Amino acid sequence: MSMPYDNEAKIKQAVILLQKIVNDTSVPRNIRRAATDAIRNLQDLGLSPAVRAANAIGILEDISQDPNMPTHARISIWNVVSILETVKD
Incomplete structure (x- = not known):
């Protein structure tokens, strides 16, 4: 029963x-914008948690290959994707 929580x-x-x-100014603007989009998707309560996570993962995987991304941001994005991959309905 604790699954939704x-x-x-x-x-x-x-x-x-x-x-x-998003708040790290050393990260290029397009990557921060994608992170903002992912946050927006995650906070859309009209969708199930798994769908929200999948939408965010899609956005993050697209930008994770950006050659301009600082290493620390790439690692953070990979961590977020790892967390979101465990979200199931």
């Missing part, structure tokens, strides 16, 4: 990590 806790953790990327 676990999913929401994982999503909240992912949002916190993404927020750090």
Whole structure:
């Protein structure tokens, strides 16, 4: 029965990590914009947690290959994707 809480806790953790990327001015603007889009997707309560996570993963995987991304941001994005991959309905 604690599954919905676990999913929401994982999503909240992912949002916190993404927020750090958004607020990091050393990260290129397009990557920060994608992180903002991912946060927006994660906070869309009209969708199930798994769908929100999948949408965010799609956005993050697209930008994770950006050659201009600083290494620390890439690692953070990989961490977020790892967290979100565990979100199930």
